[in-house]
Amino acid sequence: MTPPMVKAEAVHKRFGRLEVLKGVSLEVAAGEVMCLLGPSGSGKSTLLRCINHLEKINSGRLSVDGELVGYRQVGEKLHELREGEVARKRSQIGMVFQHFNLFPHMTALDNVTCAPMRVKNESRDGAEARARELLDQVGLGDKVDAYPSQLSGGQQQRVAIARALAMEPKLMLFDEPTSALDPELVGDVLAAMQQLARDGMTMIVVTHEMGFAREVADTVVFMDAGVVVESGKPADVLSDPRHERTRAFLSKVL
């Protein structure tokens, strides 16, 4: 049996005295799309950042594709990974942020080619050919030379998706990719993500887009106050939640 792409077991994360994740357990199979819902401050972003090792967890186990995040286990002991190893693992996980975080001093094309050239040492020609292809896929074939400040929010977010895909990740993390966008721009971004899901990408998506969750997700997870309250098929969780907290949350966002 292939290991799950992401496996979290009783993951705890503290910022100083504030405990943000209080024992989160979940599994994402390869090729699966998981949507993560929950009120503000429930720890959704923190969980994504832990999976990418942008934050260190304090206890529990977190693994991606069968390998521990940030550590190597030798016997009973955990050894911290060196920076280069952490970076190499991160390069296999794509991340898309709420505020795009495109590099403002680079054109769309350079944003996409930057990591393949610097991290994977790809040739400029190869990286550019692939970047043009990816930008074409997200409908921005004519914007390769534009700087981020010359693009709309929706276009920027699609460049960000192309940038993450250029590293050929095996897992994509989306942190509220559409919540900074004007309503009429949301559709294009969701369409790009839906296409990605159809192509078999494993995805964890933090979102408040219930339509997307219902249509694209294989699993919906509802988090509150640092724990997973309930999870299951979108039809079950979204239409017939078992927990009062889920019901209260859904009645507010729907």
Next chain:
Amino acid sequence: MSSGEAIPEQAGRPEDITAVPVRRPGRWVLAAIVLVVAVAIVRSVVTNPNFQWGVVGEYLFDGRILHGLRVTIELTVIAMGIGILLGVLLAIMRLSPNWLVSSASSFYIWFFRGTPVLVQLLFWYNIAALYPKIGLGIPFGPAFIHADANTLITPFAAAILGLGLNEGAYMAEIVRAGIISVDPGQADAAQSLGMTRLQTMRRIVLPQAMRVIIPPTGNETISMLKTSSLASVIVVTELLYASQLIYSVNFKTIPLLIAASFWYIVCTSVLYVGQYYLERYYGRGARDRGATPLQRIRAGLLSVRHQPSQ
């Protein structure tokens, strides 16, 4: 014409306002005083024979003065180069998660900003008294290369060290301010793509920090040009000391100081213009930068030429 007809006619575009401006006699008095004082100063500068303008002109292009000017420029360029490189290094160290590394940087900055640069220059000049021999080798172990401190640390080298190391402390704070002005989301994005901390710094953060770093660095360079005159106390024949050497012989003190000042002002003016264009370059794409003064003058001339004769 009755007013009843005039109003509907002019409703589209009301007449320009022509109001009597408030009288501000105070301003006129002040302007008059400024003018009188300015004329008095210029008159005294031109007519006072002690300025000896003829002598100033004689020495402006004197070989020794020009050589001093060259040394001043060399000192400024090399010391600023060291200062900038050191500043970047110290700023990155200061932001390091490693406690020892960041405190080493803090200590350096605290020490070099806490002592006058003149004192530092004198220390380097007299380094032979502290360490007569300077060697390169294993710490606490044998040294491979030995050199006499007096031959290794020439006055020029002492000036470079003193000015450059001191500048590094100031540049470190400037670079650090630039680095922390960059949205942390930029580093998150770069690291999530698999870039290491150093790659992130070099490719993503520093280029964006430049917009904040450049203006104060320009000020530092202008300031360094003038501060380099302190090297005169450790017998480096830079611009000031070169003129001092001349007037110590012929006693034409004032004209020679004026000649030196003239070259300082020329250099700072050149730097000022350079800084302006460098800032424009790093501000590209950020916001509307407007026209340069040259472009404005040119546009002004054109518009005058194209103005329809009235």
